[in-house]
Amino acid sequence: MSYKKDGSYQTVCPRDCFGVCSLNVTVENDKVIKVKGNDSNNNSQGYFCLKGASYPKRLYHEKRLRKPLLRDKETNTLHEISWDEAYEVIIEKLDYYKKKQSTESVMYVSGWGHTGIFNGYKNGFWSQYGPVITTYGSLCMAAGSTAVKYSYGSPIKHNHNSDLLNSKLVIVWGANPANTNIHRMRYIKTAVKTGAELIVIDPRVSETMIAGSVRIHPIPGTDALLAIGIAKLLIEKDFCDHEFIERHVLGFDTYQMELEKYSMSEILKETGLELAQIEMVVDAIRRNKVYALVSGTGKTRYTNGGQTERAICILPALTGSIGISGGGLYFTDNQQPKVILPFVPTDKMKAKIHVGKFAEELKRQTPDIKMLWIEKANPLTSSPDVNQMRAVMKQLEFIVVVEHFLTDTTKLADLILPAAMFSEKDDLIAVYGDSYIHLLQKLTEPLESCKSEPEIYRALGQKMGFDLKHLPLINESLIDDVLNHNDIKTTYKTLSKAPYLEDTYSEIAYADYKFNTPSGKIEIYSERMKVLNQNPLPAYVSSKENTTYPLQLFSSHAAERLNSQFTEMKLSKRNSKPTVQIHTADAETRHIKDGDLVKIYNDRGEIKVLCQVGEDVLKGCIHLSEGWGDDYHASVNKLIKGRSTDIGDGTAFHNCLVEVKK
Numbered sequence: 144m145s146y147k148k149d150g151s152y153q154t155v156c157p158r159d160c161f162g163v164c165s166l167n168v169t170v171e172n173d174k175v176i177k178v179k180g181n182d183s184n185n186n187s188q189g190y191f192c193l194k195g196a197s198y199p200k201r202l203y204h205e206k207r208l209r210k211p212l213l214r215d216k217e218t219n220t221l222h223e224i225s226w227d228e229a230y231e232v233i234i235e236k237l238d239y240y241k242k243k244q245s246t247e248s249v250m251y252v253s254g255w256g257h258t259g260i261f262n263g264y265k266n267g268f269w270s271q272y273g274p275v276i277t278t279y280g281s282l283c284m285a286a287g288s289t290a291v292k293y294s295y296g297s298p299i300k301h302n303h304n305s306d307l308l309n310s311k312l313v314i315v316w317g318a319n320p321a322n323t324n325i326h327r328m329r330y331i332k333t334a335v336k337t338g339a340e341l342i343v344i345d346p347r348v349s350e351t352m353i354a355g356s357v358r359i360h361p362i363p364g365t366d367a368l369l370a371i372g373i374a375k376l377l378i379e380k381d382f383c384d385h386e387f388i389e390r391h392v393l394g395f396d397t398y399q400m401e402l403e404k405y406s407m408s409e410i411l412k413e414t415g416l417e418l419a420q421i422e423m424v425v426d427a428i429r430r431n432k433v434y435a436l437v438s439g440t441g442k443t444r445y446t447n448g449g450q451t452e453r454a455i456c457i458l459p460a461l462t463g464s465i466g467i468s469g470g471g472l473y474f475t476d477n478q479q480p481k482v483i484l485p486f487v488p489t490d491k492m493k494a495k496i497h498v499g500k501f502a503e504e505l506k507r508q509t510p511d512i513k514m515l516w517i518e519k520a521n522p523l524t525s526s527p528d529v530n531q532m533r534a535v536m537k538q539l540e541f542i543v544v545v546e547h548f549l550t551d552t553t554k555l556a557d558l559i560l561p562a563a564m565f566s567e568k569d570d571l572i573a574v575y576g577d578s579y580i581h582l583l584q585k586l587t588e589p590l591e592s593c594k595s596e597p598e599i600y601r602a603l604g605q606k607m608g609f610d611l612k613h614l615p616l617i618n619e620s621l622i623d624d625v626l627n628h629n630d631i632k633t634t635y636k637t638l639s640k641a642p643y644l645e646d647t648y649s650e651i652a653y654a655d656y657k658f659n660t661p662s663g664k665i666e667i668y669s670e671r672m673k674v675l676n677q678n679p680l681p682a683y684v685s686s687k688e689n690t691t692y693p694l695q696l697f698s699s700h701a702a703e704r705l706n707s708q709f710t711e712m713k714l715s716k717r718n719s720k721p722t723v724q725i726h727t728a729d730a731e732t733r734h735i736k737d738g739d740l741v742k743i744y745n746d747r748g749e750i751k752v753l754c755q756v757g758e759d760v761l762k763g764c765i766h767l768s769e770g771w772g773d774d775y776h777a778s779v780n781k782l783i784k785g786r787s788t789d790i791g792d793g794t795a796f797h798n799c800l801v802e803v804k805k
């Protein structure tokens with residue numbers, strides 16, 4: 144029987160992305176047959192990407208997991224089992240560890256494969272089982288978001304993307320919206336067409352460097368110094384808005400003194416830039432004191448990432464470019480109300496292991512862990528130090544992975560559970576790319592025996608005698624209860640027509656000049672940084688890795704993938720093979736030609752990829768997109784050590800030196 148009548152329904156893409164595209168989905172005979180953009184929200188406005196368009200194929204892809212799979216340890220082969228058998232195996236293991244050792248022999252790991260509010264449902268199960276170990280920290284934007292929160296207060300906000308049309312100058316810094324935020328990029332393109340200046344700061348030629356843009360290529364990880372150089376010149380030349388600073392900024396005077404510690408010659412040497420380039424940026428700001436600063440996560444994935452973001456994100460405050468149309472800092476937009484799941488008991492998980500240092504910390508910090516439960520994550524591709532992590536995971540006794548596809552991580556799983564996807568579950572989506580609350584609608588029954596995580600937890604809970612009030616059925620009435628409990632004035636039915644925007648939403652962020660920081664001002668000086676043993680003022684500390692390998696490797700997010708997802712869809716011919724970009728001079732000294740197959744290596748591992756030789760990346764650096772798995776011999780995280788960022792417990796993927804050989 145079909146879950147819904149044939150027809151067209153509105154929903155949203157639940158991927159971990161700035162897009163949060165509202166979609167119109169055509170359902171026929173319980174199958175999604177078409178996905179289109181939907182203009183029910185004012186951010187995505189009917190636009191969507193090739194990944195969203197691929198759902199009708201991806202849902203029914205031949206490689207999609209359809210049945211639970213159990214590994215026969217002796218033959219190392221997977222064979223299909225029923226859900227009842229799968230539950231039996233899981234319960235036997237969970238009981239065994241609880242009795243033999245403790246529930247802390249079990250570790251729960253989740254990523255952001257799916258971004259729904261109902262990800263929190265897991266606590267309804269795990270808190271009834273007993274405290275289990277989990278990770279803390281982030282693979283994603285935590286260094287940057289902590290920096291922005293400390294500077295501007297929480298929640299983080301930005302002007303509506305459409306306000307970019309009112310900007311005469313857009314500076315994109317360590318962000319690549321052409322790939323990662325297509326809605327913002329549409330506006331940037333239009334703004335440039337109608338005369339806005341665009342400056343893009345990135346160590347490589349990124350897809351965002353469209354015709355007419357000015358390109359600035361600092362040496363990776365040195366952006367804080369570039370920002371410090373810009374601040375120095377803005378202050379020296381007296382281009383600042385002193386009235387704005389007096390009213391709304393804390394720490395300007397002390398920062399001015401701090402800046403004297405940095406000489407321009409040191410800034411130029413470290414960043415590899417010329418004075419004229421920094422002066423050019425400063426001059427563009429002089430001409431456009433109100434300008435948009437689009438600040439991304441690329442330059443925050445270093446050990447100095449938080450301080451780098453601090454140095455950059457306070458720049459608009461110096462010329463009063465905050466709280467005003469045409470101006471503003473664009474990091475993330477989180478103006479939607481928080482949604483709490485009222486039926487979920489308090490989280491009892493013990494977050495002991497830094498998610499980016501998993502490999503190193505798992506055995507050292509928690510030698511008693513025997514069982515892993517992984518869902519919505521592919522750490523053996525997306526987390527650092529893949530080789531070491533694989534070795535550590537091999538020593539564990541039992542690994543469960545809930546997944547859509549066979550990934551690098553499932554290769555180590557003892558039990559693989561097939562997860563529901565996209566149209567196969569109800570959820571609420573409220574992420575960082577817009578300030579809406581969206582409904583992800585269940586429109587079709589899960590394919591074959593796939594199940595959503597809540598269904599799995601509820602069934603397990605039922606068999607284990609858990610209190611089912613913490614594991615309710617997710618349906619329209621439960622979602623209405625959740626909305627009601629959070630005092631959000633909408634319903635499932637209303638959300639099924641269009642996403643929800645709170646009436647407190649402001650198209651111009653901070654138009655009220657209220658900054659939710661301890662001082663109520665934009666904090667260039669942040670006392671909170673001291674608690675993290677950091678300079679309370681933006682500062683620069685080198686992030687260069689301390690090894691002798693000569694080339695700096697950094698990675699970025701690809702248009703046709705979502706981290707490690709969508710590889711199976713082969714959405715792009717142009718980028719169908721993993722390719723490393725290397726500078727002509729570095730290629731010549733290594734006798735490497737364009738199109739050669741090369742080995743990238745250091746003492747953590749090696750990968751083999753094709754080589755693109757040219758001037759698209761700085762000399763001394765190489766660039767490769769993240770997310771390629773081992774099947775492509777291009778798992779960049781094999782080369783990368785797990786390190787924490789200075790603040791926010793983020794992951795410093797890009798502190799990485801390597802060598803390249805033909």
Ligand SMILES: Nc1nc2c(c(=O)[nH]1)N[C@H]1C(S)=C(S)[C@@H](COP(=O)(O)OP(=O)(O)OC[C@H]3O[C@@H](n4cnc5c(=O)[nH]c(N)nc54)[C@H](O)[C@@H]3O)O[C@H]1N2
Nearest residue numbers: 317318319323344363364439440441442699700702705706
């Ligand atoms: N299509 C697509 N969209 C996505 C994603 C995806 O995988 N694919 N992922 C989503 C997720 S999880 C996230 S977190 C966001 C990320 O979105 P973005 O913030 O745009 O992130 P990145 O691609 O990591 O990096 C952006 C740029 O920073 C540059 N960069 C690297 N190091 C430095 C540096 O030292 N200085 C400077 N100035 N630039 C540097 C990179 O070359 C890259 O072009 O995108 C989201 N959207």
Ligand SMILES: Nc1nc2c(c(=O)[nH]1)N[C@H]1C(S)=C(S)[C@@H](COP(=O)(O)OP(=O)(O)OC[C@H]3O[C@@H](n4cnc5c(=O)[nH]c(N)nc54)[C@H](O)[C@@H]3O)O[C@H]1N2
Nearest residue numbers: 254255256257282283519520521525545546562706707769
């Ligand atoms: N070198 C390098 N590494 C990086 C980055 C980088 O810039 N450079 N970027 C990092 C960033 S920003 C992020 S956010 C992380 C992302 O790291 P992860 O959160 O691990 O993301 P993915 O690699 O996309 O893996 C998510 C997995 O979840 C599965 N999945 C999707 N939906 C569901 C679902 O509903 N249920 C279940 N059970 N599974 C589901 C997908 O099939 C996929 O295998 O990667 C990071 N890794």
Ligand SMILES: [Mo]
Nearest residue numbers: 159282283284
């Ligand atoms: Mo991310």
